Amino acid sequence: MAxxxxxxxxxxxxxxxxxxxxxxxxxxxxxxxxxxxxKSQLGIDVEHDFEPKYITIRGKGEILxxxxxxxxxxxKVYLAxxxxxxxxxxxxxxxxxLKLDKKKTYRxxxxxxxxxxxxxxxxxxxxxxxxxxxxxxxxRVLDRIVGYRISPLLWAKVKRGLSAGRVQSVALxxxxxxxxxxxxxxxxxxxxxxxxxKVEGEKKLLRAKFYGKGNKKLTIxxxxxxxxxxKELEGAEYTVDEIRKGERVKKAPVPFTTSTLQQEASKxxxxxxxxxxxxxxxxxxxxDIKGNGTVxxxxxxxxxxxxxSAEADQTVREYIGGTYGPEYVASREISSxxxxxxxxxxxxxxxxxDVTRTPxxxxxxLTRDQFRLYQLVWKRFVASxxxxxxxxxxxxxxxxxxxxxxxxxxxxAFEGFRCVYTEADEEKEENxxxxxxxxxxxxLSKESFETKQHFTQPPAHYTEAALVKTLEELGIxxxxxxxxxxxxxISRRYVAKExxxxxxxxxxxxxxxxxxxxxxSIVDVNFTANMEGLLDGVAEGKVRWKTIIENFYPDLDxxxxxxxxxxxxxxxxxxxxxxxxxxCGRNMVIKYGPHGRFLACPGFPECRNTKPYLEKxxxxxxxxxxxxxxxxxxKGRKYxxxxxxxxxxxxxxxxxxxxxxxxxxxxxxxKGNKLLCSDETCGYVEDKRNVKNI
Numbered sequence: 001m002a003x004x005x006x007x008x009x010x011x012x013x014x015x016x017x018x019x020x021x022x023x024x025x026x027x028x029x030x031x032x033x034x035x036x037x038x039k040s041q042l043g044i045d046v047e048h049d050f051e052p053k054y055i056t057i058r059g060k061g062e063i064l065x066x067x068x069x070x071x072x073x074x075x076k077v078y079l080a081x082x083x084x085x086x087x088x089x090x091x092x093x094x095x096x097x098l099k100l101d102k103k104k105t106y107r108x109x110x111x112x113x114x115x116x117x118x119x120x121x122x123x124x125x126x127x128x129x130x131x132x133x134x135x136x137x138x139x140r141v142l143d144r145i146v147g148y149r150i151s152p153l154l155w156a157k158v159k160r161g162l163s164a165g166r167v168q169s170v171a172l173x174x175x176x177x178x179x180x181x182x183x184x185x186x187x188x189x190x191x192x193x194x195x196x197x198k199v200e201g202e203k204k205l206l207r208a209k210f211y212g213k214g215n216k217k218l219t220i221x222x223x224x225x226x227x228x229x230x231k232e233l234e235g236a237e238y239t240v241d242e243i244r245k246g247e248r249v250k251k252a253p254v255p256f257t258t259s260t261l262q263q264e265a266s267k268x269x270x271x272x273x274x275x276x277x278x279x280x281x282x283x284x285x286x287x288d289i290k291g292n293g294t295v296x297x298x299x300x301x302x303x304x305x306x307x308x309s310a311e312a313d314q315t316v317r318e319y320i321g322g323t324y325g326p327e328y329v330a331s332r333e334i335s336s337x338x339x340x341x342x343x344x345x346x347x348x349x350x351x352x353x354d355v356t357r358t359p360x361x362x363x364x365x366l367t368r369d370q371f372r373l374y375q376l377v378w379k380r381f382v383a384s385x386x387x388x389x390x391x392x393x394x395x396x397x398x399x400x401x402x403x404x405x406x407x408x409x410x411x412x413a414f415e416g417f418r419c420v421y422t423e424a425d426e427e428k429e430e431n432x433x434x435x436x437x438x439x440x441x442x443x444l445s446k447e448s449f450e451t452k453q454h455f456t457q458p459p460a461h462y463t464e465a466a467l468v469k470t471l472e473e474l475g476i477x478x479x480x481x482x483x484x485x486x487x488x489x490i491s492r493r494y495v496a497k498e499x500x501x502x503x504x505x506x507x508x509x510x511x512x513x514x515x516x517x518x519x520x521s522i523v524d525v526n527f528t529a530n531m532e533g534l535l536d537g538v539a540e541g542k543v544r545w546k547t548i549i550e551n552f553y554p555d556l557d558x559x560x561x562x563x564x565x566x567x568x569x570x571x572x573x574x575x576x577x578x579x580x581x582x583x584c585g586r587n588m589v590i591k592y593g594p595h596g597r598f599l600a601c602p603g604f605p606e607c608r609n610t611k612p613y614l615e616k617x618x619x620x621x622x623x624x625x626x627x628x629x630x631x632x633x634x635k636g637r638k639y640x641x642x643x644x645x646x647x648x649x650x651x652x653x654x655x656x657x658x659x660x661x662x663x664x665x666x667x668x669x670x671k672g673n674k675l676l677c678s679d680e681t682c683g684y685v686e687d688k689r690n691v692k693n694i
Contacts, residue, residue, distance in 0.1 A: 001024050002024055002075045002076070003024055003026070003073055003074050003075055004021075004024060004025045004026070004074060004075065004076045004077075004078065005025075005026050005028065005067075005070045005071060005073075005074035005076070005077045005078065006021070006025055006026070006027045006028070006078045006080050006108075007028055007029070007030055007067065007077065007078070007079055007080060007081070007094060008027065008028070008029050008030070008080045008081065009029065009030055009031070009032055009081045009082055009087065009090060010029055010031070010032070010281075010285055011029040011031065012282070012285040012286060013027075013029065013080075013113060013285050013286065014027045014028065014029050015286065015294050016113050016285065016286030016294040016295070016296055017080070017113065017118055019293055019294065020114075020115040020118045020119065021118070026070055026074070028066070028067060028070060029063075030060075030063060030067070030081070030090065030094055031060070031063055032090070033057060033090055033093065034056065034057060034060045034063065034064060034090070034093055034094060034097050035054040035055065035056055035057060035060075035093040035096070035097055036054065036055070036057050037052060037053065037054065037055075037140070037144055038053065038055050042144065042145070042148045042149075043055075043144065044141055044144060044145065046553060049546060050141065050546055050549045050550065050553070052137065052140075052141055054093065054096075056097065064097055064098065067094075067098055068098055071098055071100065074104070075104065076104050076105075076106060077098075077100055077104060077105045077106070078106050078107075078108050078122065078125065079091035079094055079095065079105065079106070079107050079108070079128070080108050080109070080110070080121070081094075081109075082109075082300070082302070083109035083110065083111060083300055083347060084300075084302050084347070084480065085132045085133075085135050085136040085139075085539060086136055086480060087109065088107075088128065088129055088132035088133050088136065089132070089133050089136035089137065089140075091107055091128050092128050092130075092133040095128060102127075105128075106125035106126065106127075107125065107126050107127060107128045107129070108121040108122060108124070108125050108126075109121060111299050111300045111309075111347050111348050112284075112296055112298070112299040112300065112353040113284065113285065113286055113295075113296030113353070114295075114296060114353045114354070117353075131538065131539055131540065131541040132539050134538050134539075134544075134545040135535050135536070135538040135539035135545065137545055138534075138535055138538050138545035138546075138548050138549065139535055141549055142166055142531070142548070142549065142552065143165060143166050143167075145549070145552070145553060145556065146164060146165060146166045146169075146522060146556070147163060147164060147165055147166075149556060149557070149560045150164035150515075150519060150522070150560065151163045151164055153514075153518075153560060153563055153564060154511060154514065156564075157514060158507070158510055158511065158514070159507075161492075162492065162507075162511060163488070163492060164511070164515060164519075164522070165485075165488065166522065166528065166531070167471075167476060167477045167481055167485050167528065168485050168488050168489050169511075169512075169515050169519075169522055169523050170476055170522075170523055170524075170525060170528045171467065171471060171476075171477075171485050171486070171489060172489055172494050172495065172508060172511065172512050172515075172523075173512055173515065173516065173523040173525075174462070174467065174470060174471075174474075174525070175462050175467065175489075175495055175502055175504060175508075176504050176508070176509065176512045178459060178461065178462055179461075179503070179504045181458065181459050182458040182459060182461065183654075183671060183672065184671065184672035185458035185459070185671065186671060186672070186674050186676070186685060187455035187456050187457070187458070187676070187680070187683070188221075188455065188456045189221060189222060189453065189454070189455055189683045190219055190220060190221055190454050190455075190456065191220040191221070191222070191223070191225070191226045191451060191452065191453055191454065192209070192210065192220070192451070192452050192454060193209075193210035193220060193226065193229065193230075193449060193450070193451050194207050194208065194209055194210070194449070194450040194451075194452075195207070195208045195210070195238070195398075195400070195405050195446055195448075195449055195450075196446070196447045196448045196449070196450065197238055197398070197444040197445065197446055197447065198444060198445040198446075198447050199434050199437065199438065199442075199444060200442070200443070200444075201437075202434055202437065204434060205447055206407060206434045206435075206444070207407070207450075208396075208398050208405035208406060208407045209405060209406055209407070210229075210403070210405055211397070211403075211404040211405055211406045212403070212404060213402050213403055213404070214402060214404065215404075223453070226451055229403065230449065230451075232401065232402070232403070233400055233401065233403060233449075236400040236401040236403070236446075237400070237401075237443070238398055238399070238400050238405075238443070238444040238445065238446055239398065239399050239400075239441060239442070239443055239444070240396060240397075240398055240399075240438050240439065240440050240441060240442040240444070241397045241398060241399040241404065241440075242396070242397040242440065243394065243395070243396050243397075243438060243439075243440055244394070244395040244396075245392070245393070245394050246392075246393045246394075246395075247390060247391065247392060247393065247413070248390070248391045248393050248410065249388045249389070249390055249391075250388055250389045250390075250391070250416075250418075251388045252330060252383050252384055252385070252386050252387070252388055252416065252417040253380060253383060253384060253417070253421070253423065254306040254349070254384055255306055255308060255349035255350065255351050255380060255381050255384045256349060256350040256351075256376075256377060256380050256381075257303055257304045257305065257306060257349060257350065257479065258277075258301060258302050258303055258304060258350070258479030258480075258482070259304065259468050259469065259471075259472040259479060259482065261276060261280065261301070261350055261376075261377070262276050262277070262464070262465065262468045262482060262483070263465040263466075263468055263469055264376060264380070264423065264424060264465075265373060265376060266463065266464050266465035266468075266500070267423075267424035267425055267465055268376060268423075268424035269369075269372050269373065269376065270500070271369075271373070272464060272486075273464050273465075273468060273482055273483040273486050273487075274483045274484075274486070274487050275369075276373065276483070277301065277483045279369050279370055279373045280298065280301040280350070280373060280377075281301060282370060283296075283297045283298045283301075283370060283373065283374055283377075284296055284297075284298050284299070284300060284301050287362075287365055287366060287370065288365065289357075289362065289365045290364060290365050295353075295357075296353055297352060297353060297357065297362065297374055298350055298351065298352055298353060298374065298377050299347070299348050299349070299350055299351050299352075299353060300347050300348075300350075301350055302347075302478075302479045302480045303347040303348065303349060303350060303479060304472070304478070304479050305347055305348060305349060306349045307348050307349060308348055308349055308351060308381075308384075309348055312348070312351060312355075313385065315354075315355055315356075316355045316381065316382060316385045317329050317330075317385055319355045319356060319382070320382060320385060320386055324386075324419065324420075327387065328386050328387055328416065328417075328419070329385065329386065329387065330384075330385050330386055330387055331387070349381075350377055351377065351381040352374070352377060352378045352381055355378070355381065355382065357378075358378065359371060359374055359375035359378050359379075362374060379420050379421040380421055382420050382421070383417035383418075383420045383421035384417075386416055386417035386419075386420065387414070387416040387417065388416050388417065389412065389414065389415055389416040389417060389418045390412070390413045390414040390416065391410045391411065391412055391413060392410065392411045392412075392413045393408070393409070393410045394408070394409045394410070394435050394436075395407075395408050396408075396409075396435055396438055398444065400446075407435055409435040409436075453681060453683075455680055455683060460501075461501040461502060461503060462501070462502045463500045463501055463502065464486055464497075464500070464502070467486060467502065468482045468486075471485075474525050474528075474529055475529035475532050475533070476525065476528050476529055476532065477532070478532070489508070490502075492507075493505055493507055493508070494507060494508030494511055494512075495508055496633065496637045498633065498637060503637040505632075505637065505638075506597065506632075506638060514563075517563075518559060518560075518562070518563035518566070519556075519559050519563070521555065521559075522556075531548075531552075534548050535548070575589060575590040576589050576602075577589065577590060577599065577613075579599055579611075581601040581603070581607060581609050582609070583601065583607050583609045584601060584603050584606075584607040584609070586601055586602055586603050586607070587602070588600060588601055588602070588609075588611070589601075589602050590613055591610075597613045597615070598610055598611070598612060598613050599611045599612065599613045614629035614630070614631065614643055615629060615630045616628070616629050616643070617629070617630065617640065617655065617656075618658075619655075619656050619657065619658050620658070621642040621643075621644070621648060621650050622650060622656065622666075622667035623642065623648050623649075623650040624642060624644060624647075624648045624650070626642055626643050626644045626648065627642075627643045628640050628641070628642060628643070628650070628656055629641060629642075629643045631645070631651075639651055639652065639653050640652045640653075640654070640655055640656055652669060652678065654669035654670060654671060654676075654678075655669060655670045656668070656669055656670075656678070657669060657670055657675055657688075659675060661677040661678075661679070661682060661684050662684070663677065663682055663684040664677060664679055664682040664684070666678050666679040666682065668684075670688060672688075673687060673688050674686070674687060674688055675687075675688050
C-alpha cells in the first residue's frame with residue numbers, strides 16, 4: 001500500500017488532520033520555521049546579489065531528522081503549511097532542508113481544517129509557488145537589513161537592547177505624531193442649550209436641542225452669547241414648525257478580516273491584538289468538541305479579503321431562512337470590494353467552518369475566551385448574509401421667535417441583521433415617544449432651559465484597535481504583522497499601554513527622533529506603503545525580488561554611515577548631577593533604563609546604588625510650593641508631580657507654568673505656544689510667547 005507524508009506547521013493540526021485521512025497517511029509537524037537567517041550576523045551577502053544565507057534554526061535538528069526518516073519511506077510528500085506567503089516560504093525551506101524530490105513533492109493548502117477542505121486540497125495539489133516564496137524572502141531580507149543596520153546605531157546612541165524595524169518604526173512615528181497633535185491642541189469653548197417643553201396631555205417633558213436662527217445653524221461660543229440668546233427667548237412662543245418623517249437603512253456588516261476582527265475584539269471583548277490572534281489560531285487549528293473529536297471551528301485567520309465561498313454562502317442563507325425566517329435572508333451577496341489596493345484574495349474572510357455549530361452548542365467545549373471570540377465571528381458572519389435593519393425616523397423643528405430647536409427620534413421597523421449582531425461602538429438610537437403625538441403648528445410651553453459649557457476635545461490617543469485600523473488604511477504591513485508590531489513597540493517600552501490607550505515613553509521619543517532625523521524614508525508612511533505594493537508585485541510575478549533590495553540598500557547604507565558620523569553629536573552621555581551617593585560619596589549620574597532615566601552611582605560595580613531621577617522643571621508646586629518634577633507612571637508615561645509625593649498629591653499630564661490664570665487664579669499649563677488655565681470650566685487661553693519670564 002502506498003505511503004504518504006503530510007507536513008503541517010503546528011502540532012495542534014496533526015491530530016485534527018490525521019482523523020480526516022486514511023491509515024496510509026502520516027501527519028507530522030515542522031513546528032513553524034525550520035530555517036532562517038543567522039542571529040549572530042546580517043546573513044545577507046550584499047557584495048554578491050544580496051543572496052541570503054539560511055541556517056537550520058537551533059533546536060530543529062531532531063524534528064528535521066525525524067521528518068527525513070519519514071520522507072525516505074513516503075511515496076509522496078504533501079507540504080501543508082499555512083495558506084499565506086509565510087506558509088509558502090516554510091514549505092520551500094522544508095523542501096530545501098529535507099532535499100525533497102520535486103517529482104514526489106506537492107504543495108497543498110486549505111482555508112479551513114475540515115474533512116472536505118483537506119480532502120479537496122489533496123485533489124488540487126500543486127507545486128510550490130516561487131513568486132509567493134520570493135515575496136516573503138524580500139520582506140524578510142528587507143526587515144533584516146533595516147533591523148541589523150540601524151539597531152546597532154541605536155545601541156551606540158541610546159542604549160543596548162533597542163531595535164528599529166521597517167514597520168515598527170512607522171507605527172511608532174504614527175503614535176508620536178498623534179501625541180504631538182494632542183499636546184498642541186488648544187480647546188475651544190462652546191455651549192449647548194436644551195429646552196424642556198410641555199406637550200399638552202403628557203406628563204413627561206420633551207427635550208429639544210438648540211439649532212440656530214431660522215434655517216442657519218449656530219454654535220454658541222461663550223457665556224455672553226448664551227445669555228444674549230436666553231434674553232431674546234424670553235416670552236417666546238414655542239410652536240411645532242415642521243415634522244419630517246422618513247426611513248433609514250443600516251446595511252449588514254461584511255464578515256471579518258484579520259484587521260476588523262482585531263479591532264472589534266478589542267472594543268467588544270477588551271482583547272489585545274496578540275490575544276485575539278492567539279485564540280483565533282486555536283479555533284482554526286482545532287478544538288476537541290464533545291462527540292465530534294478535534295474540529296477546526298473557524299477559517300484561516302490571516303486574511304484581508306471579505307470573500308466567502310459559494311458553498312458557505314448557500315449554507316448560511318439556508319440556516320438564516322430556517323432559524324429566523326426567509327424575510328431575514330439578504331437578497332444578494334455582500335460586495336467584497338474595498339479599494340484599489342491589492343487585496344490578498346487567496347483566502348476567504350474569517351468565518352465559522354460550519355454555521356450550524358452555534359456558539360451555544362460549542363460553549364461546553366470552549367474556554368471562556370475561546371467562546372467569546374467564536375461567538376463574535378459566528379454572529380458577524382451570520383449577520384453579513386441578513387437583510388439590512390430599517391428605521392422609521394422623525395425629525396421635528398420647533399420655532400421660538402427667530403430661533404429654532406430640534407428633536408429627532410427613530411424607531412426600528414425591521415430588525416434585520418440586528419437580531420443577531422450589533423457592533424460594540426454602535427450609537428444608541430433616539431426613541432422619543434413624545435414625538436409621535438405632535439402635529440404641525442401645535443403649541444408647546446417652555447418649562448425650563450438647561451445650559452452647559454463644553455470644550456472641544458483633542459484627537460483621541462491611539463488604542464491597539466485604532467492603530468491597526470490606521471495601519472490597514474495606510475497600507476502598512478499585512479494581516480500577519482499587526483499584532484507582532486504592536487507587541488514589539490510595547491515590549492521595547494517605546495510605548496506604554498494604559499487603559500487601552502497607547503502613550504509614547506521617553507525612550508520611544510528618543511528613538512523616534514533619531515529615526516526621523518537620520519532615516520526619514522524608513523519612517524515615511526507613503527514610502528512604507530509603496531514598499532508593500534512592490535512586495536505584492538513580487539507575489540504576482542511582476543517584480544524581481546532582488547531588484548527591490550538592490551534599489552533600497554544603497555540609500556540605507558549611505559544614511560547609516562552619515563548617521564554614525566552626525567549622530568555622534570547627540571550621543572547620550574552619563575550626565576553628572578549634584579546628588580551625592582549616600583553609600584560612597586560620589587556624585588551620581590543619569591543613566592537610561594527600560595523605563596527612562598534614573599540615577600546611578602558611577603562607582604559601579606563596586607557601588608550598585610540607584611534611585612529614581614526626578615528632573616525639576618523650575619516651577620513651584622501649585623499646592624505646597626515645593627519643586628515640580630517630571631515623573632513616570634509604572635508603564636513609562638510622563639507626567640508632572642510634586643517632589644514631596646506622597647505627602648503632596650499634585651499631578652498634571654501637561655507641564656505647569658509659573659503664571660497664574662488672571663481670570664480665576666488657578667495654575668496654567670503649557671500646550672504648544674499657548675498657556676491654558678488648568679481649570680477647564682474657566683477656559684482662559686493666552687499666547688505663551690507674549691508672557692515675560694516671571
